[in-house]
Amino acid sequence: MTPETRIRAGFALTLALFAALAFFALKSGRAVYETGPAMEVRAADGAVVFVWDKPVEAPMAYRFREAFKAARSSAGRIVILLNSPGGALTEGRSVIEEIDRMKRTHHVETRVAAGSTCASMCAPIFLAGEERVAAPDARFMFHEPTSVDYFTEEKADKPAFEQRMDAERFFERYFERSPMDAAWREKLRQAWKGQDVWKTGAELVAEGSNVVTRLDGS
Template identity: 35%
Template structure:
């Protein structure tokens, strides 16, 4: 797909999609460890865009065990591609939000993702930042390339864009988020994750199928390729790249 045709499609699709944020808070109490939504193997109606007030950015630096995702910007004519490659951390969140704010107003943007996931609180704030930019009139699409994956917390960030492009064999993974300090899951954090995915447009019927196969039980990571998600009516990927 050419840059020019991508600009046209991003601009057209900006207002579409079910983008209603769940009411659950995205921050955390000072005494509560931050959730880590991370792959353990790898360190037709126009709907309004409703954005939660963002909590203050965390003051603590991310652990050296979880290096910040690498951010890069590539301006292509009338379009900017902002790529995030790696783990979603508080540091990656700050770089990502700074990069969004540095763009000219309403300049079309494609967010390209290759990530095993990361910290849920940082990821939720990044989602809110994308939705705020869209509400202010910036067209934002998301994309996952062939041979790359978007896992765990990355899936929520991917869902914040529209249209949502992916190569047919690009891989997506969802699971129950785990606590950073001990690897345990909680029902509350898992329900928050599920509600957030549905609020961003994921098909409730697909979510129920994932649940039935143990995808949010904490016992397994549920993976599907983009072409399979499209065939399943998951409404995760809206456009397959050819």
């Protein structure tokens, strides 16, 4: 085999590999929407309630979009009940975009019930609600974003300066542009560096964070 033939063969093999990966990704993506976790939807107190008690991952945004299409004419208020450890930033961003679309025509309330948790990427989703209700013992966790390897799903190490840049971009996008109280936000900016910051619903209200606008039952 001549050098030119080897180059052509290697190029063809590379193209075939990329085509196979693209097909696998497309097939896997479709399967997520067909077989991925469902979302409970119910009616309560004149509102339509979306219940998401799973990680923030596909097909969460798709489930929100389809549920809203089906329920938009039955009520003017949407309640999103969250209990999630967080998850994928890209999926969380898509979920927030769906909530923003809902808010164009409906009042959207986010909730975290007693004994439930809203951690990591769940917190920006919670902040997207126009009214944000939590039980006094509901637990919230804020931390800097982490990078995950697509194939191994393990935490990917990045240089320190890249991690700082990622954290600043995340903070600006989801917290500086949120209804979070400005003074409390700056305290969070200092507190979350390299660690998880846990707060209860009662603590968030007592500290004037404006993360939670009302305690459940108050």
